Amino acid sequence: MIYSGDDILRLIPQRAPFIMVNTVEQRDENSAATTLAVEADNYFILPDGTMAESGIIEHIAQSCSALAGCQALAKNLTEPPVGIIGEVKNYVCHRRPRVGERLETTVQFTMTFGNVSMATGTCCVGEEAIAEVNLKIFIQ
Numbered sequence: 001m002i003y004s005g006d007d008i009l010r011l012i013p014q015r016a017p018f019i020m021v022n023t024v025e026q027r028d029e030n031s032a033a034t035t036l037a038v039e040a041d042n043y044f045i046l047p048d049g050t051m052a053e054s055g056i057i058e059h060i061a062q063s064c065s066a067l068a069g070c071q072a073l074a075k076n077l078t079e080p081p082v083g084i085i086g087e088v089k090n091y092v093c094h095r096r097p098r099v100g101e102r103l104e105t106t107v108q109f110t111m112t113f114g115n116v117s118m119a120t121g122t123c124c125v126g127e128e129a130i131a132e133v134n135l136k137i138f139i140q
Contacts, residue, residue, distance in 0.1 A: 002026075003066070011069025012062055013082045017043060020059040024066050031108040032067040034059075038097045050096035056103075056131045060121035061085055063107045064137060068117070086116070087136035094130050101125045115139045 003011060003024040012021060020042075025033045036059050038045075044055025061083075069080040097103055104124045111118040116138055123131040 003070075008066065010073065011080050012065045013080050014062060014065070017041075020055070020062040021066050024070065025104075027067060027070050029071075030067075030110075031106065032063060032070065034063040034066055034105045034107070036103040036105070038099055038101045038103060040099045042099075045099060046096075049099045051098075053091075053093050053096065053131075056093060056096070056123055057085075057088060057091065057133060059103060060105055060107060060123055060131070060133055061135060061137070063105045063121060064109070064117070064119045064135060067107055067109065068139065082140045083117075083137040084140065085135055086138045089134040089136070091133040092131065094128075097123075097125055097130060103130075 008021055020036055021034045022037055023035045025035060038051055044052045046052055065083055072081055105121060107119055107121040109117050109119050119135045119137060121133050122129055
């Protein structure tokens with residue numbers, strides 16, 4: 001199932017103007033593919049028209065949140081889980097995305113123990129990988 005628009009609000013706890021996922025294109029048990037249109041009014045846009053690296057990390061983290069929300073819906077839970085980034089590791093940014101580009105991101109939960117999930121994320125513009133990161137996320 002593809003999630004977009006108001007459906008995204010069922011998956012993530014964030015609200016406007018801080019929503020960094022437009023769609024969940026596909027998902028399976030432990031991974032998801034998301035998108036984000038980089039627009040000029042995005043909170044993380046710098047004066048040069050590119051997205052700050054912290055925005056890329058936030059987009060990947062919210063992609064993980066959307067995956068966790070999908071998992072919660074599959075368990076018939078009514079509220080999306082709230083996660084807190086506990087660690088950013090092995091972050092590599094090849095370039096910052098520009099206004100008008102579309103981010104296509106793949107995230108995967110590689111391990112979950114109790115309320116801690118380890119995740120990897122890769123963010124692309126078209127076929128070009130622009131950033132990768134490993135996250136440790138604490139679920140409240």
